[in-house]
Amino acid sequence: MTGLRSLALLLPLLLGWASGHPAPGRRSFHKLLLISFDGFRWDYDQDVDTPNMDRLVKEGVKAKYLSPPFVTMTSPSHFTTISGRWVEEHGVIHNMLYNSDKGWKYDFKATQNKTEWWDNGVLPLWITAQRQGRKTASFHYPGGGAKYDGEPVQRSLVESYSHPDSNETEWRENIDIVMDWFKKEDFDFVTLYYGEPDNVGHRFGPETENRRVMIQQIDRTIGYLREAIERHGLTEHLNVIITSDHGMTTIKMKPEVTEILLTNYVKYRDLVKFDLVDYGGLGMIEAKPGQEENLYQALKNAHPSLHVYKKEEFPKHFHYANHKRALPILMYTDPGYNINGRLILHINKGDHGFDNSVMDMKTIFRAFGPDFKKDYLAEPFDSIHIYPLMCKLLGVTPEPHNGSLAVTEGMLRDSSGQNPGSATASKTMHNVVIGLGTVTAVLFVLFIAAVTYTAIQRKKT
Numbered sequence: 076m077t078g079l080r081s082l083a084l085l086l087p088l089l090l091g092w093a094s095g096h097p098a099p100g101r102r103s104f105h106k107l108l109l110i111s112f113d114g115f116r117w118d119y120d121q122d123v124d125t126p127n128m129d130r131l132v133k134e135g136v137k138a139k140y141l142s143p144p145f146v147t148m149t150s151p152s153h154f155t156t157i158s159g160r161w162v163e164e165h166g167v168i169h170n171m172l173y174n175s176d177k178g179w180k181y182d183f184k185a186t187q188n189k190t191e192w193w194d195n196g197v198l199p200l201w202i203t204a205q206r207q208g209r210k211t212a213s214f215h216y217p218g219g220g221a222k223y224d225g226e227p228v229q230r231s232l233v234e235s236y237s238h239p240d241s242n243e244t245e246w247r248e249n250i251d252i253v254m255d256w257f258k259k260e261d262f263d264f265v266t267l268y269y270g271e272p273d274n275v276g277h278r279f280g281p282e283t284e285n286r287r288v289m290i291q292q293i294d295r296t297i298g299y300l301r302e303a304i305e306r307h308g309l310t311e312h313l314n315v316i317i318t319s320d321h322g323m324t325t326i327k328m329k330p331e332v333t334e335i336l337l338t339n340y341v342k343y344r345d346l347v348k349f350d351l352v353d354y355g356g357l358g359m360i361e362a363k364p365g366q367e368e369n370l371y372q373a374l375k376n377a378h379p380s381l382h383v384y385k386k387e388e389f390p391k392h393f394h395y396a397n398h399k400r401a402l403p404i405l406m407y408t409d410p411g412y413n414i415n416g417r418l419i420l421h422i423n424k425g426d427h428g429f430d431n432s433v434m435d436m437k438t439i440f441r442a443f444g445p446d447f448k449k450d451y452l453a454e455p456f457d458s459i460h461i462y463p464l465m466c467k468l469l470g471v472t473p474e475p476h477n478g479s480l481a482v483t484e485g486m487l488r489d490s491s492g493q494n495p496g497s498a499t500a501s502k503t504m505h506n507v508v509i510g511l512g513t514v515t516a517v518l519f520v521l522f523i524a525a526v527t528y529t530a531i532q533r534k535k536t
C-alpha cells in the first residue's frame with residue numbers, strides 16, 4: 076500500500092498547485108502612473124527625432140491619436156480624463172473660475188486649490204480609488220489640490236505661481252520623487268503633470284523650432300522615466316499611461332484674415348453684463364437685463380468664422396453647454412481664430428480651445444507596462460475611455476461614467492489575468508482546466524506505479 080499512501084500525501088499539494096490561487100498577501104493589481112504633457116498635439120513626434128517615444132511604440136501601446144472633449148482646454152479636459160465624464164457632466168467647464176453676477180474671474184493657477192470649482196458631485200479617480208483601499212497621489216495634475224465630497228487626495232502637490240514649465244532637471248527630480256512614492260511608500264496610483272509643450276506652443280506657435288526642441292526634451296524625459304522605472308525595480312509592477320489634454324494650432328492674424336473683435340459688433344456698455352472671451356476659440360457672454368435678444372442678434376452673423384448660439388441651442392455633440400455654469404450665449408470659432416473682446420492683445424501665436432473634431436486639437440495616448448500589449452497600434456478614441464481603463468488596471472470599481480472599457484481593453488494582455496473581470500475569470504478557468512488535466516495525468520502515473528509495485532510484491536511472495 077506504499078503507492079496509495081504516497082498518493083494521499085501528494086494529493087493536497089497537487090490540488091493546491093493546480094487551483095492557481097495566489098499566495099496570501101499577493102497584490103491582485105499593478106501600480107499605475109498617469110503622465111500628462113500639456114498641449115502635446117498628436118503629430119508632434121513626426122517632424123523631430125524621438126528615439127524614446129519610438130521605442131515605446133515597439134514596447135507598448137500607441138493610439139493613432141486621442142480625441143479630447145470639447146472644450147479643448149486644460150482643466151476641463153484633464154478632469155474628463157480623471158473622471159470619464161463629459162465636460163457638461165463634471166462641470167469644470169473652463170480654466171477660469173468666474174462669477175458673472177459679481178464680475179470676478181480667477182485664472183488657471185488660482186483655481187487649483189479652490190474646491191468650489193472642482194467638486195460638483197463627480198468623483199475623480201483618486202478619491203474613488205482611495206475609498207477602495209488604494210493609495211493615491213497627484214503631482215501638479217489639474218484638480219489634484221481640491222477636496223471632493225470633503226476628502227482630499229492622499230498626497231497632492233500643487234504648482235506654484237512661479238513654477239517654471241520647462242526646467243529639465245526639475246522634470247527628472249519629479250520623476251525620482253514619484254518613483255520613491257511607488258517604491259518606498261507603496262503608492263498605487265499617481266498622476267504627474269508637465270506644463271509643456273503647451274507653454275512653448277502658445278508663445279512661439281506649434282510649427283516652430285522652439286516647439287521641436289521642446290519635444291526632444293520631452294523625449295529625453297521619457298527615456299529617463301524608463302531608466303528610473305528599471306532602477307527602482309518597478310518594470311514588472313508599474314503600468315504607465317502617457318497622454319495630454321489637447322493639441323495646438325497657429326493663430327490667424329492680420330493681414331491674412333479679418334480678426335474677430337467683438338466690440339466692432341456690439342456696444343459693450345449697453346449690451347454686455349459679463350464676458351469670458353480673450354481665451355482662444357471659445358467665448359461665453361451674458362447680456363444686461365432685457366438685452367438678451369439684442370446681444371444675440373448683434374453677434375449671430377457678425378463674422379463668418381464666429382459661431383454664436385443661445386445656450387440651449389449649442390450643438391449637443393459637444394456635450395458642453397448643458398450645465399448651470401455655462402453663460403446664456405456661447406460662441407466658438409473656426410480653427411485659428413481668437414475671440415477678442417475690447418481689443419486685440421496678440422499674446423499667443425498658438426492656441427487651443429477649438430472644435431475637438433479638428434485634427435490640430437487631437438492629442439496623444441501611449442502606454443506600457445506589465446498589463447499592456449507590446450507593439451500594439453490602437454485606433455483613435457475619445458479620452459473619456461481612459462477612465463474605465465485605469466479602473467480596470469487598478470482593480471477599482473468605477474463610478475458612473477461616459478466611457479466604455481470595450482474601447483480600450485484590446486490594449487491589455489489577456490494572458491495577464493491579474494484583474495477582476497472577464498479576463499480573470501477566463502484565466503482562472505484556464506488554470507483549472509490545465510490543473511485538473513495535470514492532476515489526472517499524475518494520478519494515472521501513480522496508479523500504474525502502485526499497481527505495478529503491488530504486482531511485483533505479490534510475485535515475490
Ligand SMILES: [Zn+2]
Nearest residue numbers: 113114149320
Ligand atoms: Zn492644456
